[in-house]
């Protein structure tokens with residue numbers, strides 16, 4: 001069956017009012033009150049002057065900084081700082097100077113001068129001064145703007161820190177080349193493990209790169225890459241992926257130096273995919289999990305009881321972000337599971353549940369008129385056995401340690417007390433660091449002294465046990481990679497709305 005494909009076009013939102021940047025055609029200088037003012041570059045190292053006449057007066061007011069856009073073509077606009085201020089005209093002032101400085105830039109100044117005649121005419125009045133293009137700036141640039149009198153009288157400066165809009169601004173994203181990333185729409189075909197990508201609104205007359213990458217600190221590439229040529233009528237491509245990991249992203253960028261990149265991650269929400277990287281080294285008994293993406297998770301081993309209960313094993317908690325987590329010497333028991341907890345929830349993976357990993361077992365038998373617990377194993381191991389009183393909590397007696405050789409059952413003599421109701425036998429492996437226990441309760445001694453179990457334990461006959469060991473023996477001894485079962489219901493491609501991120505990498 002073919003998956004239905006639907007392309008999702010990503011809404012960029014209507015250009016909100018606060019996102020709109022003022023346009024300027026000519027980079028002019030304007031003054032109110034019919035004052036003809038002129039601007040020119042200015043450079044001085046002279047120290048400021050002191051003036052007795054100006055000492056108690058304020059001549060500079062209302063310094064305002066904003067960004068304006070100057071456009072050559074629709075997709076080729078540059079950003080400039082516009083500065084406005086109110087100045088009280090005084091015959092001592094020939095004008096005002098505006099200086100801009102950035103962390104990575106030398107100070108750059110311009111001076112706006114007033115004609116001498118006008119200074120006399122407008123003395124004492126307030127005039128609004130506006131310089132449209134004090135300096136060309138780049139997105140997200142931090143600028144310090146300082147307004148001084150000209151000539152420079154001391155203690156009369158006004159200053160503002162300003163940050164230019166970034167490429168997250170929709171107006172910049174559409175018109176400033178260093179912000180134009182193109183827009184990406186995609187559809188996923190889970191059956192074929194393919195993502196169909198369509199690009200729009202990219203820089204015209206340029207080639208465009210598309211690839212899949214895994215986002216850790218940087219986005220590192222997978223094999224999937226394609227170049228969309230500027231002459232191609234269709235700006236689309238199909239990229240193949242291996243695993244739908246949350247950090248798998250589609251990355252696109254224009255073919256030019258320092259091009260901004262767009263990254264879209266179609267499987268962002270599929271946290272459960274991360275728990276597929278569980279492996280078991282049967283030789284060393286080491287259970288490991290390697291994250292496929294950076295994720296903050298708390299990992300514990302637990303013993304599964306029933307469908308949803310999983311009781312934590314003591315001292316098995318590990319926290320990880322990005323490193324492989326290993327538990328050395330683990331008993332690969334069907335009930336032993338790994339629990340992953342993140343902010344988004346908890347997941348339990350039981351890597352040994354699907355196959356017959358049972359390596360050792362407990363059987364109730366009778367020998368020479370005595371009840372016995374017979375321990376069998378298909379590996380050489382040490383088992384610990386305890387007789388317990390059933391209750392909350394379980395009260396257990398002393399530990400009997402038994403070394404069991406491969407394929408040679410060991411009977412352990414028990415006393416008649418075992419026939420009491422509420423008496424249980426608890427067995428676990430003692431030669432590993434992490435093991436689950438087997439608890440057998442409600443042992444019934446019948447008249448002819450046979451021990452039956454009623455409760456939650458399956459009685460495995462010697463014949464079944466030998467058969468199981470042969471089957472398991474065939475499967476054993478190889479490094480086993482336990483991957484999550486593919487969910488059956490993945491026939492249909494799923495589509496997700498996503499947010500875009502743009503940034504230089």
Ligand SMILES: *[C@@H]1O[C@H](CO)[C@@H](O)[C@H](O)[C@H]1NC(C)=O
Pocket residue numbers: 052055056
């Ligand atoms: C400036 O103000 C101070 C205090 O308000 C005053 O003492 C001084 O005389 C003033 N100076 C001039 C030159 O007006």
Ligand SMILES: *[C@@H]1O[C@H](CO)[C@@H](O)[C@H](O)[C@H]1NC(C)=O
Pocket residue numbers: 072075076177
């Ligand atoms: C934008 O215009 C300038 C000047 O006309 C030109 O040098 C530059 O290459 C143009 N950039 C793009 C991306 O078209």
Ligand SMILES: *[C@@H]1O[C@H](CO)[C@@H](O)[C@H](O)[C@H]1NC(C)=O
Pocket residue numbers: 196234236237238
């Ligand atoms: C691109 O789109 C066109 C028209 O929809 C289609 O014919 C073509 O097969 C697509 N190419 C790829 C690589 O998906």
Ligand SMILES: *[C@@H]1O[C@H](CO)[C@@H](O)[C@H](O)[C@H]1NC(C)=O
Pocket residue numbers: 314315
């Ligand atoms: C867990 O660790 C603590 C401290 O390291 C230790 O005292 C305790 O015996 C450990 N418990 C088990 C069950 O290993």
Ligand SMILES: *[C@@H]1O[C@H](CO)[C@@H](O)[C@H](O)[C@H]1NC(C)=O
Pocket residue numbers: 367368370411412413
């Ligand atoms: C178990 O009991 C039998 C009969 O009383 C005895 O012969 C045997 O040695 C006992 N085994 C152990 C391990 O104590």
Ligand SMILES: *[C@@H]1O[C@H](CO)[C@@H](O)[C@H](O)[C@H]1NC(C)=O
Pocket residue numbers: 265266267268269495496497498
């Ligand atoms: C992820 O989940 C959030 C919240 O449920 C949703 O808004 C977003 O569209 C989802 N993203 C993807 C890529 O599925």
